[in-house]
Amino acid sequence: MIRLEEYIPIVGQSVIEDLRLIAARLKGKTIQHINSTSVGGGVAEILNRMVPLLQELGVGARWDLIKGGEQFFEVTKKFHNALHGYPGEITKRDFEIFLETSQQNINEVDTCGDIVFIHDPQPISLVKKRHGNKWLWRCHVDVSNPNEKVWNFLMEYIVRYDAAVFSAPSFSRRLPIRQFLISPSIDPLSDKNKELPQDVIDRVLLKYRVPKDKPIVTQISRFDRLKDPLGVIEAYQEVKKYIDCRLVLAGGGASDDPEGALVFTQAMEKAKNDKDIHILLLPQNDIEINALQRASTVIIQKSIREGFGLTVSEALWKAKPVVASNVGGIPLQIKHKYSGLLCHSVQGAAFAIKQLLNSPAYAKKLGQNGREHVRNNFLITRHLKDYMLLFLSLYHGEDVVYL
């Protein structure tokens, strides 16, 4: 279990002192997080670290789960896609399934926290149980262009909360309740982000047969159309006309995702005549991802849509120059030409990669700026601070609160 004091060398003693000052104002309160899964996915990853840290700070924190069968989670997956703006039919029966399971959870889940913190749409209906305590809804999804049918259905519940929390300003909409902007975060002490000795990095490169003879351009993402791996290959091909380099496209398993498997096959096909393209289907191994990022000269995140795009913060934390699409939460992490380069097209990505490969001093400066930007804004300590301030804000309506 990682303890707060281990973050002091990274963020400084005074940042941790501030966390203790805020936590003291929350003494006696219980924060109850509720979501739908304890493993897998970004929410569970964050809560696994956040809950013990809150407890260490003396804030009562607990984490409960709702239950649901296969049908329920199929429907909530449809909701998720619809909120992201995918076309797709949501039937009357889908809503019925959602309501039936929701009712079971309303009957069974004890919502005793002083503050009940609901994550994502799956447990959203629990708010029907509110009884004088405070309720927060945390939306981790990009809802900038949601399917209106699903959004309107959820709005029936959202308006009953005290406040909603979004990850990026572009996800906000006019709502009759308060809404806050809280970005997710990375943990600098996790396997994915901690410092690695050079020999570990070299062993990973050796394992995946990636020589260090040329600059390495990398995108770490699952093989998903929305991460545009084919566009990344096209950008690399543009760059390759002028600069000899390697491309690493590495991502998680796609075997249980039919579309992911198709995208992987298409990427392999597109790359087959170029031995400098390395398409790696990685098992879930955070150390290896960390090593590949650290071995890279430039890191790309050419997504078409993003919930937040924390791989950008991961790369910046390693002081890497990053080229990324201007979507979702990415522009919060990269200010163009200051902490990385933003792009809107394959050609734009190629141009930016060439700039960075040809101007190492500029690339280095962007990487350094990016690391400091992440240190100040996207580490778990900032996230913890924001959450605690959010809890306090539920008891104060004013713009300046004296504690």
Place this chain on the structure above:
Amino acid sequence: MTPLLKAKEPFRFYTRLHLSELTGLRATTLGQLVALIKEVPGSSIYHHTHRFLQQHQFFSPEPPNDFAYWVTEILGEKELGERLASIDIMQFAKIHDLREKIISVIEEYLKDVRFSQLKFAREGEEFYFIKSVSFVIPTDHVADNLADFALIMKEITFDSIYFHIFEARLRLEKKANDFSNWIENSLGDKELADELAALDPYTRTLDDLRGAIIGIIDKKLFEQ
């Protein structure tokens, strides 16, 4: 060296922590931007002129506010960006006056450069208005004399420096900063107080600002 003067009143360091509250308001054009700047709460003007600086410390002395960044990078209006970036925030003791200045700069530009009214941001690149909710909390750090003060200055967070310099001057409508106030009123050193009050915090990174304050005080301590 003369013995250190004990302050009439000790200086307690506070910290000021921000939470960003979304307003749901967004602008696509300069016309919409200026209309919303007139309408949003003062804590939103504060957010876009001050929080930006704090979140992007490495920018300084580049675009010191969100409005300048957006019109330059998203609308491509570099001249207006320069005019907004060069607003001397030090002159304004009230958010209300700063807001009026920003409005007049944009409205003048819209009159001067008529085609700028036709520029608009792509979807997803609109200007989103956010406001700051501030939490002011006393820390455990207290200084009784100048030497202690200098030592604590080396340790406190940027948030604390921010509170005593920026928040005190502008948002709470105080003319000088808390440090110079204390040095003048509790230590009776007007010369040192004036030197600290004259620092322009808007054209430095917070780290540079901390270094400058410590440098000035250390020099004074050495002279004593």
